[in-house]
Amino acid sequence: xxxxxxxxxxxxxxxxxxxxxxxxxxxxxxxxxxxxxxxxxxxxxxxxxxxxxxxxxxxxxxxxxxxxxxxxxxxxxxxxxxxxxxxxxxxxxxxxxxxxxx
Amino acid sequence: xxxxxxxxxxxxxxxxxxxxxxxxxxxxxxxxxxxxxxxxxxxxxxxxxxxxxxxxxxxxxxxxxxxxxxxxxxxxxxxxxxxxxxxxxxxxxxxxxxxxxxxxxxxxxxxxxxxxxxxxxxxxxxxxxxxxxxxxxxxxxxxxxxxxxxxxxxxxxxxxxxxxxxxxxxxxxxxxxxxxxxxxxxxxxxxxxxxxxxxxxxxxxxxxxxxxxxxxxxxxxxxxxxxxxxxxxxxxxxxxxxxxxxxxxxxxxxxxxxxxxxxxxxxxxxxxxxxxxxxxxxxxxxxxxxxxxxxxxxxxxxxxxxxxxxxxxxxxxxxxxxxxxxxxxxxxxxxxxxxxxxxxxxxxxxxxxxxxxxxxxxxxxxxxxxxxxxxxxxxxxxxxxxxxxxxxxxxxxxxxxxxxxxxxxxxxxxxxxxxxxxxxxxxxxxxxxxxxxxxxxxxxxxxxxxxxxxxxxxxxxxx
Numbered sequence: 176x177x178x179x180x181x182x183x184x185x186x187x188x189x190x191x192x193x194x195x196x197x198x199x200x201x202x203x204x205x206x207x208x209x210x211x212x213x214x215x216x217x218x219x220x221x222x223x224x225x226x227x228x229x230x231x232x233x234x235x236x237x238x239x240x241x242x243x244x245x246x247x248x249x250x251x252x253x254x255x256x257x258x259x260x261x262x263x264x265x266x267x268x269x270x271x272x273x274x275x276x277x
Numbered sequence: 278x279x280x281x282x283x284x285x286x287x288x289x290x291x292x293x294x295x296x297x298x299x300x301x302x303x304x305x306x307x308x309x310x311x312x313x314x315x316x317x318x319x320x321x322x323x324x325x326x327x328x329x330x331x332x333x334x335x336x337x338x339x340x341x342x343x344x345x346x347x348x349x350x351x352x353x354x355x356x357x358x359x360x361x362x363x364x365x366x367x368x369x370x371x372x373x374x375x376x377x378x379x380x381x382x383x384x385x386x387x388x389x390x391x392x393x394x395x396x397x398x399x400x401x402x403x404x405x406x407x408x409x410x411x412x413x414x415x416x417x418x419x420x421x422x423x424x425x426x427x428x429x430x431x432x433x434x435x436x437x438x439x440x441x442x443x444x445x446x447x448x449x450x451x452x453x454x455x456x457x458x459x460x461x462x463x464x465x466x467x468x469x470x471x472x473x474x475x476x477x478x479x480x481x482x483x484x485x486x487x488x489x490x491x492x493x494x495x496x497x498x499x500x501x502x503x504x505x506x507x508x509x510x511x512x513x514x515x516x517x518x519x520x521x522x523x524x525x526x527x528x529x530x531x532x533x534x535x536x537x538x539x540x541x542x543x544x545x546x547x548x549x550x551x552x553x554x555x556x557x558x559x560x561x562x563x564x565x566x567x568x569x570x571x572x573x574x575x576x577x578x579x580x581x582x583x584x585x586x587x588x589x590x591x592x593x594x595x596x597x598x599x600x601x602x603x604x605x606x607x608x609x610x611x612x613x614x615x616x617x618x619x620x621x622x623x624x625x626x627x628x629x630x631x632x633x634x635x636x637x638x639x640x641x642x643x644x645x646x647x648x649x650x651x652x653x654x655x656x657x658x659x660x661x662x663x664x665x666x667x668x669x670x671x672x673x674x675x676x677x678x679x680x681x682x683x684x685x686x687x688x689x690x691x692x693x694x695x696x697x698x699x700x701x702x703x704x705x706x707x708x709x710x711x712x713x714x715x716x717x718x719x720x721x722x723x724x725x726x727x728x729x730x731x732x733x734x735x736x737x738x739x740x
Contacts, residue, residue, distance in 0.1 A: 182397070185508075185512070185517055189505060189517055192525065193525045194525075196301070196523070196524065196528075197526070197528075199302050199305065200304075200305050201529060203530070203533060205537050205646075206628040207306075207307060207628060208533065208628050209363075209367075210304060210310055210314070211310075211530060212493065213367045214300060214304045214317055215301065215497060215526055215530070216367055217370070218297050218321070219500050219501045219519060219520055220321065220374055221293075221297075221321050221324055221504065221516060222374055222381060222504045222507060222520070223325060223344075224324050224516060225378070225504075225513060226377055226380070227332065228334075228511060230343070231332050231335055231340060233335070233388065238384050238388055241383060241384045241387075242380070243339060245377045245380035245384065246340060246347060246377075247347040247350070248374070248377035248380070249347065249373075249377040250347020250348055250350075252351075252371070252373050254347065254351045255351030255366070256370045257318040257321065258351070258356060259367065261314055262363075263363065266636045
């Protein structure tokens with residue numbers, strides 16, 4: 176768990192990330208709103224990493240079961256999210272001459 | 278628990294975090310969007326593999342099997358889903374992510390509460406935040422999924438005393454959350470989860486169908502923050518960076534989307550409570566409309582000089598994008614100027630129509646954004662509305678109190694004639710009657726968009 180100094184360090188990371196997040200998407204054409212939302216959705220699937228860590232340290236059937244559910248849900252979020260975003264974007268690229276949209 | 282992550286792994290996490298930033302940056306521009314998504318996927322894969330390889334994990338086989346199960350559930354869903362169903366799939370993925378984060382915080386709490394009482398105030402605050410917001414996001418996303426999948430009504434659901442129920446659930450959730458920061462009690466934490474699920478439900482139920490995409494975006498930002506908070510609980514910098522990036526960019530995106538619809542976010546979330554039963558929804562069932570045969574429509578279109586096509590969700594449902602392209606090509610060959618007027622939020626997601634028409638290889642130059650389309654429409658002979666309703670409904674200009682009032686629309690009523698290709702007189706997703714359907718310059722072509730457009734194509738060929 177975060178110690179006091181670790182806590183402030185983590186808070187620093189949090190605050191700086193907020194600014195990066197704001198900056199990075201400040202100009203987006205409306206065409207890309209949906210793929211961007213979907214891609215961001217896939218990125219928070221990285222909660223899978225957290226789910227793996229807690230399951231790896233779980234003791235007892237309750238923690239293990241809840242951890243496994245979290246892993247399944249996190250994987251669905253991450254893997255499904257990137258795949259569906261790629262499919263959306265694949266349809267855009269189908270417009271290019273010679274490009275074959277699926 | 279993860280304080281002893283090695284420097285090598287930390288470095289790997291840093292690389293993954295950079296991938297995520299590049300992903301969001303890439304996804305913001307059309308040329309780089311696909312690479313951006315790949316960068317994100319690469320970062321995520323790197324993070325997962327590093328964690329598996331170096332996490333000193335017990336139950337490794339169980340973990341691997343769970344990952345395979347998740348992939349087996351997620352990948353086919355993502356590859357097989359129809360274009361029209363993509364929004365609800367995104368909502369679903371978002372919901373399970375929120376649920377996963379809530380579970381992560383809960384399990385970590387159970388684990389630590391078992392062997393020591395050394396949970397700092399900050400950690401416990403992050404834990405209750407994760408459980409609260411994660412549960413709201415999970416339940417809310419499930420409701421948006423049900424609405425978009427039309428498993429339930431798409432209209433705002435206003436429960437009797439729903440407003441008080443919502444306020445009650447909100448106060449209860451906050452009270453439980455605040456109480457559990459010093460108490461650190463398992464029962465209270467689980468109770469908080471349950472109340473938060475109810476809060477998520479009550480939060481999304483009153484949202485009207487047309488506003489659901491914005492709610493998905495908002496819940497997406499919520500889930501991002503939840504993941505960040507769970508990262509705080511686990512002392513894991515990658516989760517903090519990734520979750521916060523999504524939370525912040527998702528907030529901006531939600532604002533951009535709301536701006537594209539010309540509505541404040543508060544109006545979307547709480548509109549159903551304020552403007553209840555807005556508009557003359559009933560009492561108009563038996564008014565006369567003028568419907569035409571495909572041949573009538575073909576003549577109208579074939580001898581026009583300028584036609585603007587306004588597509589909507591109905592076109593996506595009918596998978597009529599190739600047929601509409603064929604019709605546009607035929608008309609073009611006859612010397613008719615054809616362009617598409619694309620409303621930013623036509624369909625179920627912003628940009629839905631661009632994706633759909635791109636699939637049918639409609640040239641990018643003939644897609645007009647709303648302002649351009651409105652300029653062209655004033656000199657157009659025919660506006661052909663295919664499966665759209667709310668985005669061309671003049672009630673947005675004329676009926677204060679209508680749920681869509683103030684939303685910028687495509688002014689098809691400024692064209693000399695309007696053709697609606699619709700399945701029925703049923704109101705659109707927002708559930709508002711469209712006066713334009715009864716206008717004297719409007720002709721209706723009833724039926725599935727693909728079928729009826731096919732008939733029009735045949736009739737134009739025969740002209």
